[in-house]
Amino acid sequence: MIIRWSPQGSLLQSIAQPDVTELVKFDCEQGADSIDSIERFTNAVDAFVSQHSINRKQLVVCTGSEITYLVRIARGALDAEPTHDSIRFAIEAVLPLDAEAVEVDFLPRGGTLICAAVETTPLRSFLDALEHRGLEVHHIVPESLLVYQHLIAAQKIPATVQLIRKTQGPGNWLEFLTIANSVPVAWGKCSTNNQAFSQELQMQTELLDIEAPRLWIQSDDAIDKDGESSAVNAVEVERIQVDWNGSLAAASQSLLSHQRQAWFDLRRGTLAEHDPLRAIRSSVRAFVIMFFSAVLVSCAALCWKASQYASRGNGASETIAAVFQETFPNQRASGAVVKRMKSEHIKALGQRTTSGGVEEPIDAIDVLVPLADAFPPDLAMAVRSIRINDGDFVLDLDLGSHEQAGTVSRALEAAGFHTEPPSSVRGSRGRIQTSLRGTFSPSTAPTTEPADGR
Amino acid sequence: MGDKTNAFTTRYPTWVTAMLALAALFGLFISYHQYASTRRSSGATIDDAAQVQKWAREIVQARHRPRVASLEVEPPDRISRRVDVALSAAEIRPSSLLSVDPQAPSRVGRTAYQLRATQMVLQDLTLKQVILFSSALRDAENGMTVRDLSLTPRTNPLVQEEHWNVRLTLTQMIFSPISDL
Structure with a gap:
């Protein structure tokens, strides 16, 4: 009008x-x-x-x-x-x-x-x-x-x-x-x-x-x-x-x-x-409608994406429970499965491997038996002491000559021991007091007999 | 009546629309918050699942290896029983056992491991008895090993039958992380 x-x-x-x-x-x-x-x-x-x-x-x-x-x-x-x-x-x-x-x-x-x-x-x-x-x-x-x-x-x-x-x-x-x-x-x-x-x-x-x-x-x-x-x-x-x-x-x-x-x-x-606002009311109305539509679409999209993520999360939770049940068949999966699994993992690895610079201990019997077997049987000697400490050993012997110290050392090397050069001094009654130090290292043991035919 | 209608149509829609807009924005905020929260927790659960699968594989692999450490410190009465059993197994007279001295556990540096040593002194044993006794003491399932062994001949070395004075240390390795498992 x-x-x-x-x-x-x-x-x-x-x-x-x-x-x-x-x-x-x-x-x-x-x-x-x-x-x-x-x-x-x-x-x-x-x-x-x-x-x-x-x-x-x-x-x-x-x-x-x-x-x-x-x-x-x-x-x-x-x-x-x-x-x-x-x-x-x-x-x-x-x-x-x-x-x-x-x-x-x-x-x-x-x-x-x-x-x-x-x-x-x-x-x-x-x-x-x-x-x-x-x-x-x-x-x-x-x-x-x-x-x-x-x-x-x-x-x-x-x-x-x-x-x-x-x-x-x-x-x-x-x-x-x-x-x-x-x-x-x-x-x-x-x-x-x-x-x-x-x-x-x-x-x-x-x-x-x-x-x-x-x-x-x-x-x-x-x-x-x-x-x-x-x-x-x-x-x-x-x-x-x-x-x-x-x-x-x-x-x-x-x-x-x-x-x-x-x-x-x-x-x-x-x-x-x-x-x-009367002159721009239609524009404002269009804007309002678009605004509400955009908000509605955004809410719907966000809810849809959230449901997708929730579905993935549920699948992952089921996987966790299944893995726990498979690994520990006799135990029930409680709520804190991940924490429990982590604890079990630490315990399992801690019990069966060593870490942090700690080496697996070597039993003294694993050293003593091959050490006793390694002595040349036809060699006359007297053992004054044997000390074994976590794979290392110190052997104090009384021998007839300096050469016999070398013979003993080679015999031990042949049996899988890593030995240092023997130190010998002549003691009372003409006996040679020899000290042998070494380490038990079975992985370096030769597979052939020693060349001297002992 | 016409005035009231007009007043309603021109005034109320403005603040009603404003309230609706605020409600819509609040709804959008809630939706986004829920979405972000679900996404975050879902991502964390998926990461956890991957981690749990990795741990499970490593646990299964570890089961094929022998134990080197125990989870608990063996109580003194169990040590005494173990020594008795070992003496019997090696046919050693009880009088040959001069001392059994369990020590307190001590941590190895800053590692997750502790060592508990039990020192024993025996006398007048043959080498065979030493080996049998030590073997009987050893118990890998509980981290028990004879790490230290010192043998000194008791008799004249030139005598044919060798007897030894023995000083050994039975060591138990215990896995005990500083932090809680």
Whole structure:
């Protein structure tokens, strides 16, 4: 739905049926923003919406040149980067309005900022009343600029053009708009007398670099009953018939469906501030749906993967129990199977192998028996002592000669002992006291008989 | 009525959606936490299974090797009985056994093994008796070996029948890790 607002009254228009309109006049004596006017206005809007089954959530408010202005500001005039706030205060110097009483939007064009400003005071109470009734205003746009933007997009008028149109409402006024490369650069209103029209024409023509065609817009809602003014007849103009209501409806539909952005959208939070997200609600809804879907899918995927890992873990637990049962058939697998298996492993290896530099002990009998067997049987000798300690032995003998010490040593070597060279001293009674040291090492024992044939 | 409906549709969905979003995020967090926990425990169990299989193979292989150590220190009464049995087996008169002196177990360096020595002194034995006695004392299943043996002839070495004074140490090796099994 479109509300074409003016201080004298509002024209309600359906977007789906552009020809369905209803005029709500305001009582001039009480003032446009009186409580009665607002009540009557909102009642009329409610009735119109109900009567024509119009979507309450999609409203476009169009403003006229009575409260909307187009201003050019040089970038250099701003102290900082252009923002809506800085422009609002810059406009204060151009228009006789307080910065707090206007809402602005702007288009950059080279070193100039084309700014649209709307007075908020007359509008605010109407918009608040609409929102209180659950009617959601999505856009507040200058009506003429919205229609011309649509006509340029539809290629019904050139992108660089000067447009003249008789305004609706009381008075004899001409609306004069200059557009350069699809950007409005000047928007003015002048009376139909020759001098005012010529001044406005000259001022706006100076803003163009090239010769632009001039079009006289003949719209159905602003029929010049008196015919074209003499001032317009004095310049060369091309007449063009425009379905104003239809174009406005199409342009509004483009805005609501996000197919196009208005040159100037003046609902910037100050006006109709009830629901800041209304313009992006569908995007937000899509985001929310996608968010919940993503979370749901993620949860499902995580649960599925978790169940897979749990299944693998259960399989591994069963393997552990089976291995334990196989290794220890007579024992029951308790809860702490791994710990128990580790303990059994340490015990098994610790009992049957030695580690940490500890060597397996060698039994003295394993040394004594082969040692006794290794003595040459035909050798006369006396054993004074035999000491065996973990495979090492010390043998003290009394022999008849030094040579016999060598004979004993070779015999022991042949039996698998590793011996050091024997030390011998001559003792009392001519006996040779010999000491033999060695180690039992059966792996180095020769397999053949000694060469001396003992 | 219309106002109330509008207020509900424009205001409540916002915080309801916010609450639902928080609940969804919490659910996602719980799901991820459960997933991470399951993955971690599953990985640990799979590692444990591989380790247990390796240990089982090594235990089976170890069973084919003889024991070298016991898990328990043999009590003194068992040692006395063992000595008595060995004396009988070697047909040694009890009077030949001069002393049996069990020592306290001592750890081998910083290893997991302890040694417990029992020193014995015997006299007037033949070499055959020494061998039989020592063989009877030996018990590999309990880590018992005669590691040290010292023989000194008791009689004149030139005499045909040899008798020996014997000093031996019966050593038990005990596997006793410092940390708990």
